[in-house]
Amino acid sequence: MDNYLETTKDVYKEAALTPDVGLCCTTNPIWRFPGLEIPTIMQEMNYGCGSIVNAGDLVNNPTVLYVGVGGGMELLQFSYFSRKKGGVIGLDVVDEMLEASRKNFKEAEELNPWFKSDFVDLRKGDALNLPIEDESIDVAAQNCLFNIFKEDDLIKSLQEMYRVLKPHGRLVMSDPVSEDEMSDSLRNDERLRALCLSGSIPLQKYIDMITSVGFGTVEIRAKRPYRVLDPGHYDTDKMIHIESVEVCAIKDPMPEDGPCVFTGKTAIYYGNEDLFDDKKGHTLLQNQPLAVCDKTAGAISDLGREDIYISESTFHYDGGGCC
């Protein structure tokens, strides 16, 4: 096994035994739902970099797989929606992390009368070789783990998530990304990589890797400032900005003309007719916004019309629109 994967295990063994509040952290608030109390220890062990629990993904009593459990907070949040024995499968390679989250679920039981520890099926398992049957999962999730993986392993982990998802199933995830160049010494620093600081890749590359394993639809749901690596503290000449993204990749069939990637672009027709119809399934009503994927935005823009406005990407797409 590559040594950086061993270093990663060591880092999270430490983080399981001695919770490290600053290890990762989110700028967005921790989701709270009516009747859901999150134990303090779970909040202290929030080692994610975004929030991937969205009610809209969790209709029809889904079976959820969560890889890289941390303190268990998001597994509790997912259980809030599934509320069935084994409704959320939690996998981790670090025994101490599995043990810590098991203990945290006992605390959660005391605070949440609706919750039973057996709603979460905790198992030892590796993101690179999931001990899960093909096409058995509705929602697969990971938060701040895949960015640690080097390119070949990242592809392998995405392929594994794709394999276990049912058709039209969803992979929800959050990871740091960065458009800035990093030196080899930062990239190869196993501890910084394990701490989710030096594995980030540019967003477009991250999206390309997701679509390369077969996901036909990708939604960029959020993008936020996350960390900086400055020359005073890290081996870099220039400031490096890291952002965290929240992404949903859907196991839709791959369209013949390529994936639908939603980055928050909107098209608005402002001509003199009631509507504009591109004859490819997209109807723009006069002065009404339509969320469009980047492919559709590009195709409409290529028409060169002066009566259609197409916005820049907001990187805050939350559903609806074309495709």
Ligand SMILES: C[S@@+](CC[C@H](N)C(=O)[O-])C[C@H]1O[C@@H](n2cnc3c(N)ncnc32)[C@H](O)[C@@H]1O
């Ligand atoms: C950055 S933490 C994120 C924890 C959790 N997702 C959260 O948001 O708080 C990474 C997690 O992945 C686990 N992990 C590390 N390598 C793994 C692997 N190869 N397969 C599965 N889990 C792994 C760690 O033990 C840790 O629980």
